[in-house]
Amino acid sequence: MEPIIRIENLSKSFGSKEVLRNINLEVFPGQIIGYIGPNGAGKSTTVKILCGLIPDFDGTVTVKGIDLRAQPLAVKKSIGYVPELAELYEVLTAWEFLDMMAGLYQIPSAQAHERIRKMLTAFGLGENMHQRMDAFSKGMRQKVLLISGLLHNPDIIILDEPLSGLDANSVIIVKELISRLAADGKTIFYCSHMMDVVEKVSDRIILLNEGTIVADGSFEALQASMGKGSLEHIFATLTASSNLHEAAGNLVAAVGGNPVTAPDEQRH
Numbered sequence: 001m002e003p004i005i006r007i008e009n010l011s012k013s014f015g016s017k018e019v020l021r022n023i024n025l026e027v028f029p030g031q032i033i034g035y036i037g038p039n040g041a042g043k044s045t046t047v048k049i050l051c052g053l054i055p056d057f058d059g060t061v062t063v064k065g066i067d068l069r070a071q072p073l074a075v076k077k078s079i080g081y082v083p084e085l086a087e088l089y090e091v092l093t094a095w096e097f098l099d100m101m102a103g104l105y106q107i108p109s110a111q112a113h114e115r116i117r118k119m120l121t122a123f124g125l126g127e128n129m130h131q132r133m134d135a136f137s138k139g140m141r142q143k144v145l146l147i148s149g150l151l152h153n154p155d156i157i158i159l160d161e162p163l164s165g166l167d168a169n170s171v172i173i174v175k176e177l178i179s180r181l182a183a184d185g186k187t188i189f190y191c192s193h194m195m196d197v198v199e200k201v202s203d204r205i206i207l208l209n210e211g212t213i214v215a216d217g218s219f220e221a222l223q224a225s226m227g228k229g230s231l232e233h234i235f236a237t238l239t240a241s242s243n244l245h246e247a248a249g250n251l252v253a254a255v256g257g258n259p260v261t262a263p264d265e266q267r268h
């Protein structure tokens, strides 16, 4: 099978700061990639490059055989991007915003309206579709963003912390949605800090640390090489540069409390 995304020798610097260092990656149709890493590891930079939002980078990115640098518009048609933080046009209603997005994607209006209505209703926003989004909660806005990323039925869906702000029922809907989209052959690239969700949802986990891929495989494969334990534990083992309990203790001390004692120390 041909990879749907091929990343070769991808590097990116902002000024003198090297953010991505020689990333090589092949992603196949239908995969659910959990893309994880500490704050500042370079996850968002990678997905912004993939979406054509950061045009200057070193290396080659090919999507469905199309070179991103040569044909960015053709690549953008295949990708739905749901950023964690985005400017919504809050004076618009959810319906007006999604209708505008559908227009940008050139989706015929009857088809767009049916999709918008169905998706808003599925997310429990049926009653709110004609309300201005400045009256929406964070979770409601996140749902509208998710819908806008799926409107043009893209083959690749890139989600940056899609569950942020969602209530428990909506989290269940999105997790189910991710599995069903992948079963339909869509490729999901999912950036998150929620290790328990990544562990359950992804069939391949890629761990980025300081701009370099330090682990790549199924959760079971990572466990086989790192020893049994949660993804949170594997993450901490591969990325923690200092003792996390000590760091928490220092923070407590800094705000005037007693330093936290690590569980190991408490036992002795």
Ligand SMILES: Nc1ncnc2c1ncn2[C@@H]1O[C@H](COP(=O)(O)OP(=O)(O)OP(=O)(O)O)[C@@H](O)[C@H]1O
Binding pocket: 014, 019, 037, 038, 039, 040, 041, 042, 043, 044, 045, 046
């Ligand atoms: N436009 C920019 N200009 C300068 N530096 C940037 C820019 N965008 C990102 N960076 C830097 O690149 C590094 C990687 O940022 P990035 O947002 O890709 O990390 P991340 O892994 O997504 O982090 P987080 O988990 O905090 O979202 C950070 O040090 C960040 O400060």
